[in-house]
Amino acid sequence: xxxxxDAGSSGEVPASAPTPPAAGDDPPGTGRVLAVVALSLFSTSxxxxxxxxxxxxxxxxxxxxxxxxxxxxxxxxxxxxxxxPVLGSLGDTVGKVRILKxxxxxxxxxxxxxxxxxxxxxxxxxxxxxGMVSGGIFPIALAIGGDLVPVHKRQIAFSRLLAAAMLGxxxxxxxxxxxxxxxxxxxxxxxxxxFAVVALVAVQIGFRGLVTDVRTRFSLxxxxxxxxxxxxxxxxxxxxxxxxLEGAFLHGLFPFxxxxxxxxxxxxxxxxxxxxxxFAIGGFLYxxxxxxxxxWFGEGGLMRGGGALMGLGVAxxxxxxxxxxxxxxxxxxxxxxYSLHGVIQIYVTELAPTARGTAVAxxxxxxxxxxxxxxxxYRGGFDHLGVAATSATAGVVLLATGLVCAAWLRRPAxxxxxxxxxx
Numbered sequence: 228x229x230x231x232x233d234a235g236s237s238g239e240v241p242a243s244a245p246t247p248p249a250a251g252d253d254p255p256g257t258g259r260v261l262a263v264v265a266l267s268l269f270s271t272s273x274x275x276x277x278x279x280x281x282x283x284x285x286x287x288x289x290x291x292x293x294x295x296x297x298x299x300x301x302x303x304x305x306x307x308x309x310x311x312p313v314l315g316s317l318g319d320t321v322g323k324v325r326i327l328k329x330x331x332x333x334x335x336x337x338x339x340x341x342x343x344x345x346x347x348x349x350x351x352x353x354x355x356x357x358g359m360v361s362g363g364i365f366p367i368a369l370a371i372g373g374d375l376v377p378v379h380k381r382q383i384a385f386s387r388l389l390a391a392a393m394l395g396x397x398x399x400x401x402x403x404x405x406x407x408x409x410x411x412x413x414x415x416x417x418x419x420x421x422f423a424v425v426a427l428v429a430v431q432i433g434f435r436g437l438v439t440d441v442r443t444r445f446s447l448x449x450x451x452x453x454x455x456x457x458x459x460x461x462x463x464x465x466x467x468x469x470x471x472l473e474g475a476f477l478h479g480l481f482p483f484x485x486x487x488x489x490x491x492x493x494x495x496x497x498x499x500x501x502x503x504x505x506f507a508i509g510g511f512l513y514x515x516x517x518x519x520x521x522x523w524f525g526e527g528g529l530m531r532g533g534g535a536l537m538g539l540g541v542a543x544x545x546x547x548x549x550x551x552x553x554x555x556x557x558x559x560x561x562x563x564x565y566s567l568h569g570v571i572q573i574y575v576t577e578l579a580p581t582a583r584g585t586a587v588a589x590x591x592x593x594x595x596x597x598x599x600x601x602x603x604x605y606r607g608g609f610d611h612l613g614v615a616a617t618s619a620t621a622g623v624v625l626l627a628t629g630l631v632c633a634a635w636l637r638r639p640a641x642x643x644x645x646x647x648x649x650x
Contacts, residue, residue, distance in 0.1 A: 257375050261384060263426075263433035264368045265391035267331065270426040271364040272395025273419045274334065274357050275303065277403040281412040288412065289347045302351050303358035308374050308595030314363030315588020316450040318370060323584055324434055325368045330360040331427040338420025342413045353416075364597075365392070366587035373576035373583050379575050382526075383517055389565065389572075390514040397507045400500070453582035457589060457613020460578045465635045466571050470590055471597040472628045476621040477537055477564060479601015480544065481506075487614070491547055498550050505554040513569065520566065526573075527633045529566045534629015536563025542622030546615045567629050 278299050286296040318326040337357040369388065376384045403415045426494055485499035493499075513520070520529060540560035544553060575590040576583055609616030616619035 245269050259433055260375055261372055261388065263429045264372050265388050266429050267327065267364055267368045267426045268388055268392040268421040269395040270331075270419070271334065271361045272392045273399045273402070273619055274338070274361055275307075275396060275399060275417050277399040277419050278303070278354070279324070279646055280385065280400050280404040281407045281415050284412040285347075289350075291347060294616070296347070299351065299354050302354040302564045303361070304595065306355050306358035307362040308592050308599065310359040310362035311366050311588035311592040312454075312585065313588075314360075314588075315366045315370070315591075316453050316582075316583040318363070318367045318584035318588075319453050319582050320449050323367045323371050323374075324430070326363060326584075328427065328430055328602055330363040330367070331430065333357075333360040334364070335420050335423045335427065337650060338416050338423060342416035342420065362586075362591065366591045367584055369572070370576070370584040370587045371594055373587070378573065378577060381576065384568060385572055386514045386517040386565075386569055389569065390511060393507050393510045393514075397504065422602075450585075453579070453585040454589075456582045457586045458577040462574060462636060463586070463589075465632065466575050466578065467593040469569065469588060469628050469632050470594040471600075472624055473537075473564065473568060474594045474597020474599075475601035475604060477541060477601075478598045478622045479603075479605050480541060480618070480621065482602050483542075483605055483609070487545060488550060488553070493550050502550055502553045502557055505557030506564070508560035509558040509563070510565045512558065513562050513565035517569070526570045526636070529570050530629050530633040530636065532629070533563045533565070533567030533570075534626045534632070535627070536560065537567070538622035538624075538626030540622075541625060543617040549589070567632065570636065571632060581599075 282296050282299065283293055285291075287295045289296070314326060314330065334357050337360070341350050341353035341357070344353060372384060372388060373381065399419075402418070406414045407416055460568070481503060484503055488494075488499050490501065508629070524532060526613045538558050540556050540563060543556055544560075548556070572590065575586050578586040605617060605621075608620065612620070
């Protein structure tokens with residue numbers, strides 16, 4: 228299959244192509260709205276990682292096996308992935324801001340319910356609920372940003388939003404550990420719920436007069452029409468397949484990092500945490516360098532380079548280096564991931580501007596389903612092919628993903644209408 232011609236090289240623009248840059252200034256108050264969106268992403272990202280360090284405390288409190296209590300992570304991740312397409316479609320029909328507020332309110336309720344849970348079943352249910360509504364907060368918040376920021380500025384703006392989400396991921400585990408050691412695991416659930424309260428208040432105040440919902444009457448026909456609009460764009464299959472492969476062949480490796488280090492004699496869990504944290508540091512590096520990277524390499528260079536850095540990094544992780552070198556490899560992997568993923572994310576917001584929430588939600592669902600499949604693929608590969616062959620294969624897949632995206636995702640040259648509204 229050959230790559231398509233750059234739409235910008237001819238006088239015609241494919242109807243299915245993403246919408247290009249718009250001229251002019253941002254709508255008034257865009258900076259304030261994006262700050263509120265960033266706070267919403269930060270608060271929901273705290274929910275994601277805060278449970279990890281307190282699982283032993285919860286197991287001791289309920290006198291249960293640690294492996295059973297560890298299912299609380301699955302109770303969050305699977306609903307998070309599966310709820311995104313549903314909530315994204317609701318945002319496109321009944322209003323993104325409305326759904327964002329409802330999701331934040333439900334996450335508050337679920338957080339405080341977890342803090343006072345009398346038994347494990349209630350705690351498990353609260354975790355399922357917060358996973359579902361968090362799966363709505365992330366894509367809808369990004370879609371609101373996509374509605375307000377013209378496409379040629381979206382790469383930089385979204386890098387800042389992703390930095391807020393990364394900060395929540397990075398701080399979630401250590402902050403939860405400190406709180407749990409001080410007041411117990413229930414305090415962790417109360418803390419993350421309190422952050423959601425702050426985010427909800429910020430949305431209520433910060434969006435006032437700046438972001439208005441464009442609502443339509445909800446019907447299954449309208450939802451189905453939104454999905455058809457998204458998948459009518461042939462670039463949808465490129466974007467969604469690419470992030471699925473990222474989730475499977477990159478993030479699928481993460482659960483095995485501690486075991487790989489232990490096999491080399493480094494059994495300290497803290498060291499495994501430091502190594503994996505290098506990935507987030509690579510993300511922050513991307514956020515700080517994005518203006519320069521775009522200027523020098525462009526979107527195509529970011530996608531090719533991102534795939535190459537991920538592929539080489541994943542292949543190198545299993546070669547038996549000392550942990551400081553592994554840490555640096557994960558910094559490089561993080562820079563590569565966000566370089567590719569960030570560009571894909573921009574194209575996702577332009578797959579169907581009238582169904583942007585649906586498109587972003589399908590993007591997130593594909594990504595997290597990849598993360599669910601990835602550990603299974605890696606385990607089977609390690610058992611049957613060996614560690615080195617499996618990681619090399621994953622590296623080739625990630626490299627190819629970047630090259631294919633760079634070949635197919637092209638920016639046309641058609642003005643994008645902006646209203647300053649979202650819906």
